[in-house]
Amino acid sequence: MYLVLVYDIKLDVQGAKVLRNVFKICKKYLTHIQNSVFEGELSDGQLLKLKIEIQKYLRQDIDSCIIFKGRNNIWMQKEFITDEDDKTSQFL
Amino acid sequence: MYLVLVYDIKLDVQGAKVLRNVFKICKKYLTHIQNSVFEGELSDGQLLKLKIEIQKYLRQDIDSCIIFKGRNNIWMQKEFITDEDDKTSQFL
Numbered sequence: 001m002y003l004v005l006v007y008d009i010k011l012d013v014q015g016a017k018v019l020r021n022v023f024k025i026c027k028k029y030l031t032h033i034q035n036s037v038f039e040g041e042l043s044d045g046q047l048l049k050l051k052i053e054i055q056k057y058l059r060q061d062i063d064s065c066i067i068f069k070g071r072n073n074i075w076m077q078k079e080f081i082t083d084e085d086d087k088t089s090q091f092l
Numbered sequence: 093m094y095l096v097l098v099y100d101i102k103l104d105v106q107g108a109k110v111l112r113n114v115f116k117i118c119k120k121y122l123t124h125i126q127n128s129v130f131e132g133e134l135s136d137g138q139l140l141k142l143k144i145e146i147q148k149y150l151r152q153d154i155d156s157c158i159i160f161k162g163r164n165n166i167w168m169q170k171e172f173i174t175d176e177d178d179k180t181s182q183f184l
Contacts, residue, residue, distance in 0.1 A: 006126065008127035033158065035156060036098075055173065058174050061175055064174050065172070065173035066171065066172055067170075067173060068160070068168050068169070068171075069168065069170075070168045076168075077162070078158060078161075079159045079161065080156075080158055081157035082150050082151075082152050082157050
């Protein structure tokens with residue numbers, strides 16, 4: 001299955017650590033395409049593992065994370081409205 | 093057509109103004125579902141107008157904006173990994 005994951009982490013005292021960990025986990029499973037946006041093809045099992053791992057860090061009441069899932073990416077066209085050069089270098 | 097729009101605005105000196113304007117324009121055309129994420133059904137004409145309007149404010153080299161488009165949202169399941177209560181109240 002193809003999916004797009006978008007998160008918004010509240011950058012309070014704990015936020016930087018949450019962001020670092022969530023980013024690292026997402027990069028393990030998906031392709032980072034924009035600051036808080038990842039995409040990729042995952043099996044059900046991989047998606048379940050990803051969710052379990054990130055939920056250890058995400059704070060349910062103040063952080064946001066949404067996954068858009070589809071059978072495959074044929075349905076979906078991706079259009080960059082701004083330059084596409086790598087703005088994903090926020091983290092090494 | 094159904095679409096998901098995600099933006100990342102660099103919050104430098106100009107950034108707050110850019111964010112306010114881009115947010116206002118996106119809200120005119122789409123539903124705000126998470127801090128920097130909007131979704132909705134638009135015609136080709138509406139999408140063109142939205143793009144023209146936001147591109148007046150987006151800085152090509154430092155801001156990011158991606159639109160994921162599909163014929164309709166049947167393909168697509170949306171899953172909130174965190175609480176779904178309204179974290180969209182960032183702006184009045």
